Amino acid sequence: MSLRYQAPRGTQDILPEDQAYWDYVRDTASRICRLFGYERIDTPVFETASLFTRTTGEATDIVQKEMYVFRDRGGQELALRPEGTAPVCRAYLEHGMGSRPQPVRLWYWAPIFRYDRPQAGRYRQHHQLGAEALGDSSPSLDAEVIELLWRFYQELGLSNLTLYLNSIGDGQCRPQYVETLRRYYRDRLAHVCPDCQARFHRSPLRLLDCKQEQCQPVIAEAPSMLEHLCGPCRDHLSEVGRYLEAVDVPYTMQPRLVRGFDYYTRTVFEVHPPEEGAQSALGGGGRYDGLVEMLGGPPTPAVGFGTGVERIIIQLKRQEVPVPAPGRPQVYVAWQGAEARLPAFRLASELRQKGISVLLATGDRSLKAQMRQADARGITYVAILGPRELQEGSITLRRLADGYQETLPASALLQRILSP
RNA sequence: GUGGACGUGGCCAAGCGGUGAAGGCGCCAGGCUGUGGCCCUGGAGAUCGCGGGUUCGAAUCCCGCCGUCCACCCCA
CATH class of the missing domain: 3.40.50.800 (Anticodon-binding domain)
Structure with missing residues (x-):
């Protein structure tokens, strides 16, 4: 039979036989979030486009080439949500959550849209579970959010995951570090890959994340962010580490870990499954102390994560984690x-x-x-x-x-x- | 966005220039008159992803498109 219609590229139907996985992940998510005192929030599937261009970063791939942008009949420029954090911040401001007891702890479960080239584990529509804690800068909150993510995976029954932790500094120390890094690379541009030559201008921190063979020696000798953190950032990071150790959440320092959004400050983290492979990251997040302010709000420190449901389900299947069978008619x-x-x-x-x-x-x-x-x-x-x-x-x-x-x-x- | 592999009934899959396009799973029906799981028999279901070209002849060769997958990129 020739298919008259197919689901659009990079999208998929979730058939009844897969729903047991979805129910399992969703139920576990909602239980764990409640356990940590996070309240559910749902935001619209589309937002004013500039909400994302302003916060995620003009130069990021997500904004540059992956957003679904369209005009509605009234001429408004809208975008299908390409990430979950900015909408939550917008809602926080719009509903005056700054006058609720701080921090405000929220979680969401939402479809996310990115015009990527599809691959296994990478789709144009995927779903994320996210949690955000706004209005408090304590390192304990970073650790809380990370622990929540970690317990969630644990509770699902996933094993052999690795949590990578890093700090990318703040407005005090990062600009200086980026300058130092640029200076270091300037003389070595001839020895790095074309991508890195572009990164040098566009997003220098990403230079450290390059996987090309030829760039490895240059990366190995590059100045480390960790050694260029200002005092407060350094203290913050070590406090986060101390909290994680106190609750036995194992982490690995990864000084080369950088994230794809511009709004992160200080803490960043990612969780990876055991397999090697391109789009393996299960989840990630970090602190974004400047984001609410970028949206016109008062200075509001915050931290959160997002984790991909489809990738979690792939991992559950790969690890053969049993999920509760759906109820059958009696x-x-x-x-x-x-x-x-x-x-x-x-x-x-x-x-x-x-x-x-x-x-x-x-x-x-x-x-x-x-x-x-x-x-x-x-x-x-x-x-x-x-x-x-x-x-x-x-x-x-x-x-x-x-x-x-x-x-x-x-x-x-x-x-x-x-x-x- | 770059490079590559692949695309045969709902699923798996043989065939690789001339076949009625195997087979398995699944689906439907029957194996005597009211009964499942095993077994047996039969049936439905395919413009061989779509479109063009080469050829006397194409699922099989060529081109384009669509889609999936892999690596890069990026990220969940």
């Missing part, structure tokens, strides 16, 4: 003969009203076919309503697991199902 109502059609429909309805999930046979199949169906769907009981039962006001109840079956008065059916 009873299949089979019937035979035209006279039984209406009574069967009524029986199904009555059982459902008692809270028992029921599948009713459709059409006019043979009893054999109905049994086959019930079996294929993993149902517990088949209630049979045929001429015989109709005549004597009874129902035959068959347990599929062992084939035990009895015919009982219709009034006793419910009782029998509930207490076998």
Whole structure:
């Protein structure tokens, strides 16, 4: 069959057989977030485009080439949400959350859109779980957010993950460091890859993150951010580390870790699965003390993370983590003969009203076919309503697991199902 | 955005210039008259991703498009 329509490139349907994973991740997320005292927030799928261009950074890839931007009929320039943090900050400001007890702890579960070239684990529409804590600069909050993310993965049953931690400094020390880094690279530009030559101008911190063979020697000798942090940033980082150690969240310092958004300050982190591979990062985040101010609000320190649901599910499958099976209907109502059609429909309805999930046979199949169906769907009981039962006001109840079956008065059916 | 691999019924998959385009799973029906899971039999379902070209003849060769996947890039 030639497909007239396909889901747009980089998007996918989540079929019933996959929903068990989604339910599992979503339920776990909501439980853990509640456990940490985070409250759910939902923001629109699209926002004013400049919300992202202003905060994420004009020069970042996300803004430069990955945003879905469009004008609505009123001429407003809008963008499909390419990341979760800026909208939360916007909502924080818009609803005066600055006058709630600080910090304000929020979490979200939202589709994210980026016009990327699709690959396994990289889609044009994907979903993120995120948590943000706004209005407090304590390092304990960085650690709290990181612990929340870590416990979430743990709770899901994922293992062998690595948490990388770094600090990229703040307005005090980063500009100086970037200058130092540029000075270092200036003489060596001839020895680095073309991408790095571009990074030198566009986003110098990314130079440290290059994976090209030829750039490694240059990176190895490059000045480290960690050694150029100002006092407060250095203290902040070591405090974060101390808190993480106190709650046994294992981390690895990764001085080359940089993130793709311009708004980060100080703490940045990422979590990776054991496999090598390009788009492996499961989640990441950091502190963004300047973001709310960028949106026209008062100085408001904040920290948060985002983690990709699709990648988590890939990882759950790869690690063969068992997820709870979806609930199946308990009873299949089979019937035979035209006279039984209406009574069967009524029986199904009555059982459902008692809270028992029921599948009713459709059409006019043979009893054999109905049994086959019930079996294929993993149902517990088949209630049979045929001429015989109709005549004597009874129902035959068959347990599929062992084939035990009895015919009982219709009034006793419910009782029998509930207490076998 | 760059480079590469791939694309056969819902799923897996053989075929690689001339076939009625295998097979398995799944689906539907039947194996006597009211009953599942195994087994047996039968059936439905394919313009071989789409469009063009080469050829007497194309699923098989060539080109373009679409899509998936891999590496880069970037990130979740």
